[in-house]
Amino acid sequence: MVFTPGCPALSSAYRVRAHRNSVSSCCALAESAMVETHIVISYGARRCIQLEIGSRVEDASALADVVHHPADLSASISSGSFQTLGMAVVPCSARTLAAMATGNSDNLLTRAADVTLTERRPLVPAVRETPLNLIHIRNLETVTLAGAAVLPPVPAIYHRPRTIDHLFRQTVGKIPRPIRHRPPPFRPLAYSR
Structure with missing residues (x-):
């Protein structure tokens, strides 16, 4: 999920232009005002949504402002000129982690x-x-040294959750915290959606 700054706003693989307070579903979607979310649902995430969440991919896609195809390497979020506040990858498989750690951008x-x-x-x-x-x-060490904030989705019980949903919300609520709103210093290019 990718977040972009100062745009009205709600997804899976994921760059951010502005910060949101909490997220929902396997796609870790943000839920606050003034944020535009971009989502890329990988082929593996499609299966996860269907098998583990019991939902339709279309339902997850509907939560994002902009949906990108995983094969579209010309999408706006593939360029550093496209200003974002950050990105969350939820869930992040060992395969995707390995690709991020080695710079494999396929x-x-x-x-x-x-x-x-x-x-x-x-x-x-x-x-x-x-x-x-x-x-x-x-x-994990490599991406951390490169600047990532690794956040395993480990449920906590210190807040005395009463339901599985409470466990989920506490875990998912941590995901956007490392992404803070920083206005972009410049806007060199305008991308169409």
């Missing part, structure tokens, strides 16, 4: 993540793999 999701790191913007991969092997740990 699809729009990993390209947008690479651009986010290159531009020193916040990147929040919610890595859901468990258990972790040494390769996963090294990839």
Whole structure:
């Protein structure tokens, strides 16, 4: 999910132009005013939405302001000139983590993540793999050293949740925190949606 600043606003793989307070669904969608969200639903995320969430991909896509195809490497979010506040990858598979750690930009999701790191913007991969092997740990280290704020979706119980939804909301509510509203210093190019 990609967030962009100061645009009226609601998705899966993900750059941000402005900050939102909480997110919902496997796509970690933001829910606050004045934010435009862009979503890329990878092929793996499509299966996750169908099998694990029991929802339709169209329902997740409807939550975003702009939906991008994962093969569209010419999309606005693939360029550092397109001003964003940051990006969240929810959920982030070990495969996507490995691609981000090695700069493998063979699809729009990993390209947008690479651009986010290159531009020193916040990147929040919610890595859901468990258990972790040494390769996963090294990839987590690499993206962290590159500037990402790794946020595994680990439910907490200190807030005494009463339902699974409470567990989910607490975890998902942490995802946009590393992404802070920073007005862009310039707008060199105008991209159409």
